Every structure is written in structure tokens, then in C-alpha cells.
Amino acid sequence: xxxxxxxxxSGRPESIFPTMSKLARKVDAINxxxxxxxxxxxxxxxxxxxxxxxxGPNQYVPxxxxxxxxxxxxxxxxxxxxxxxxxxxxxxxxxxxxxxxxAAFQGLLVPGDEAVLLAPFYESYAPQxxxxxxxLRIVDLEPPSWRLDADALExxxxxxxxxxxVNTPHNPLGKVxxxxxxxxxxxxxxxxxxxxxxxxxxxxxxxxxxRHTPLMTLPGMRDRVxxxxxxxxxxxxxxxxxxxxxxxxxLITAIMKAHTHLAYTSPGPLEAAVAAGLNLGDDYFDAFVAxxxxxxxxxxxxxAAAGLETMPCEGTYFITVDIRSVGGDDDVAFCKEIxxxxxxxxxxxxxxxxxxxxxxxxxxxxxxxxxxxEVLEEASRRLKAYFTGA
Numbered sequence: 255x256x257x258x259x260x261x262x263x264s265g266r267p268e269s270i271f272p273t274m275s276k277l278a279r280k281v282d283a284i285n286x287x288x289x290x291x292x293x294x295x296x297x298x299x300x301x302x303x304x305x306x307x308x309x310g311p312n313q314y315v316p317x318x319x320x321x322x323x324x325x326x327x328x329x330x331x332x333x334x335x336x337x338x339x340x341x342x343x344x345x346x347x348x349x350x351x352x353x354x355x356x357a358a359f360q361g362l363l364v365p366g367d368e369a370v371l372l373a374p375f376y377e378s379y380a381p382q383x384x385x386x387x388x389x390l391r392i393v394d395l396e397p398p399s400w401r402l403d404a405d406a407l408e409x410x411x412x413x414x415x416x417x418x419x420v421n422t423p424h425n426p427l428g429k430v431x432x433x434x435x436x437x438x439x440x441x442x443x444x445x446x447x448x449x450x451x452x453x454x455x456x457x458x459x460x461x462x463x464x465r466h467t468p469l470m471t472l473p474g475m476r477d478r479v480x481x482x483x484x485x486x487x488x489x490x491x492x493x494x495x496x497x498x499x500x501x502x503x504x505l506i507t508a509i510m511k512a513h514t515h516l517a518y519t520s521p522g523p524l525e526a527a528v529a530a531g532l533n534l535g536d537d538y539f540d541a542f543v544a545x546x547x548x549x550x551x552x553x554x555x556x557x558a559a560a561g562l563e564t565m566p567c568e569g570t571y572f573i574t575v576d577i578r579s580v581g582g583d584d585d586v587a588f589c590k591e592i593x594x595x596x597x598x599x600x601x602x603x604x605x606x607x608x609x610x611x612x613x614x615x616x617x618x619x620x621x622x623x624x625x626x627x628e629v630l631e632e633a634s635r636r637l638k639a640y641f642t643g644a
Contacts, residue, residue, distance in 0.1 A: 261386070275288050284633045292624075303527035318347060321342070352634050362416065369416065371419050375420055377606060398565060401432070427565070449480065454482060461569055481501065482499050494528065557629060
């Protein structure tokens with residue numbers, strides 16, 4: 255065959271996550287690169303899923319999602335954020351947040367539309383936007399604070415800009431957008447009549463007594479924002495691939511039509527289980543955050559003992575380190591080195607920039623802490639032995 259492939263995907267290197275995971279398996283390293291827990295979530299959710307599969311039916315559910323899950327999503331919005339959401343017109347169940355993002359970009363963008371990304375950004379955003387014919391406008395979050403600058407955002411917006419993508423709590427940085435930063439985005443969206451696609455999959459993982467604030471709750475943003483959540487992240491069941499979108503009815507309709515041609519629908523038994531999960535009491539959510547915060551602190555302490563300078567982690571599964579603290583100056587080489595020699599895998603932050611961004615910082619790496627305490631302790635021990643000889 256002499257026919258070419260779509261360069262948006264074929265021209266990119268393999269995703270950093272399977273790349274580092276394969277290397278970790280090859281050398282028998284502890285994988286703190288890819289962000290998935292090593293323990294499954296609540297047994298009551300899994301039992302409901304199993305029973306629903308056994309009892310059936312195991313056929314298509316409505317394209318928009320089961321009424322039970324959509325009603326649970328609406329209640330969740332009211333319970334945690336005070337948002338009044340119509341479950342039947344303002345929610346959509348998707349096959350994982352990544353599919354929800356793809357549906358959002360395909361449902362909103364036409365060739366030539368511009369989309370603003372805040373770099374570093376989760377790796378699926380750029381190719382999904384480009385595959386939809388969108389044009390990227392990238393705003394760098396400058397280290398070490400990684401805070402959004404209003405002038406930089408304004409400079410990126412043109413008459414062709416249609417949407418901004420916001421990720422908070424942020425993967426890979428572990429930062430949570432401040433109210434001042436959210437106001438910057440909201441102000442730009444209102445003045446320039448823009449949509450905002452909000453990736454909020456780590457909404458339940460905000461630490462130190464703080465709470466997540468959806469951009470949708472700010473004045474004038476109710477009808478501009480698409481809010482994407484994830485059962486996989488909220489219940490440590492990443493293999494379920496169940497996500498949900500909250501937005502105004504016109505936006506949901508646009509995204510639903512794209513979703514129809516991407517996934518069509520999602521597994522009904524898993525939707526039943528997730529609906530039950532969203533109705534769990536505060537004790538589950540409080541314990542979930544407290545447990546993950548302990549793991550954050552455990553790994554942060556271990557990384558510091560190994561001589562690595564850690565950056566603040568306000569939420570998510572991830573801690574970022576400055577590799578210059580141990581003499582590193584190339585994050586890709588550093589992650590490969592510690593995987594092969596220290597037997598602990600991480601991922602380079604430069605992988606979360608667009609390939610055209612040749613000036614991306616190369617001195618940061620990301621470790622995930624959503625692992626059992628004994629795994630984090632062993633990883634810390636290996637890193638300390640490697641870097642300090644102790």
C-alpha cells in the first residue's frame with residue numbers, strides 16, 4: 255500500500271504512558287508513571303455492576319445514558335456545587351472522559367476554529383482538536399508557580415477563537431486553579447463569547463481542606479461551560495470507562511450527536527453501578543480524599559529524602575519534581591534512567607506540550623501516588639538508594 259495515514263495521529267510518537275509502562279514492565283520497575291490506582295474502588299459499586307451484568311439486560315441503553323445515572327449526575331452537581339441541572343436535557347453519559355472530550359471538540363469545532371490550550375496539558379487535547387480541524391493557540395503556564403497570566407491568555411485569543419480548554423485539578427501538575435485564575439478565564443470567555451471545555455475528572459481529589467470550584471458556577475458561565483467528570487477517577491475504577499458531561503441543553507445536544515458516532519452508548523450495568531456510587535454518603539468521599547492525601551504526603555516525603563525537590567500538589571494523583579535537584583537537565587532521559595537503573599518509572603512533563611513547542615521546560619518529571627503505601631515506600635527506598643547511596 256502507498257496510501258498515507260492521518261498525520262494528526264500517525265505523525266505523533268507513541269503516547270508517553272504506554273511507552274513508560276512497557277519499559278517499566280520490561281525492567282521490572284515500580285510504575286509511578288501512568289495514573290491508575292493499584293487497588294479497585296468500593297466493593298458495593300463493583301457488586302452492583304456484577305449483579306447487573308448477570309441479571310441483564312446487556313443490550314444498548316439510551317444514547318444519552320440511563321435515566322438513573324443522569325439523575326445521579328444532576329444530584330451530584332446540586333449536592334456539591336449548588337448547580338440546578340436538568341438531568342434529561344443537561345447531562346450526557348460518555349465512554350470515559352477522553353471520549354467526552356473528543357465528542358466536545360467534534361461537536362463544537364469546524365475547520366479553522368481556534369482552541370486555546372494552557373500548556374502543559376493532557377496529551378489527548380491537541381490531537382483531538384486538530385483531528386476536528388481546529389487550530390491550536392497555546393498559552394504557557396510559567397513554572398514554578400504555573401499560574402495563568404491574564405495578558406498571555408488575552409494575546410492568544412483572536413476573532414477565530416471558539417473555545418478555551420481548562421483542566422483543574424490539573425494533570426500533570428497537581429495544581430488547582432485559584433479563584434483569580436478562574437475569573438481570568440471567565441472574563442475572557444464572556445468578553446469574547448467563547449465556550450469553555452472543563453476537564454474536571456479529579457474534582458473529588460482536592461487536598462488540605464480545600465474544595466473544587468467548577469468554572470460553571472461563576473457569573474455568566476452557566477451556558478458557556480461543558481463540565482466533564484469521571485467515575486474512573488472518583489471511584490478508583492479507571493477500567494469502567496464511564497464519564498459524564500454537564501452543560502446547557504444546546505451544548506449537550508451538540509455533543510450528544512458527536513458521541514452517537516464515536517461510542518453510541520456506554521455499558522448499562524456499569525452505568526447502574528456508577529449511579530449508586532454517586533449516591534454514596536459523605537463518609538466515602540471524605541475517606542477517599544484523606545487516604546489519597548496520606549499517600550501524597552508519603553511519596554512527597556520519600557522523594558524529598560531521595561534529594562528530589564517536589565512542587566506543591568494541591569490535587570489529583572500527581573507530584574511534580576524538579577530534576578535539577580539531583581543534577582538532571584533532560585526529563586526524558588531522567589525518566590528512562592530512573593526506570594532502568596533505580597527501577598522506578600515516572601513520566602517527563604515535556605510530554606505534555608505540543609510537539610511544535612521546542613522551548614518546553616525539560617527539568618520536571620511527574621510521579622503518581624495512587625498506589626498502596628508499601629509500593630510508595632519501596633519506590634522511595636529505591637530512589638533514595640539510587641541518588642544518595644543510603
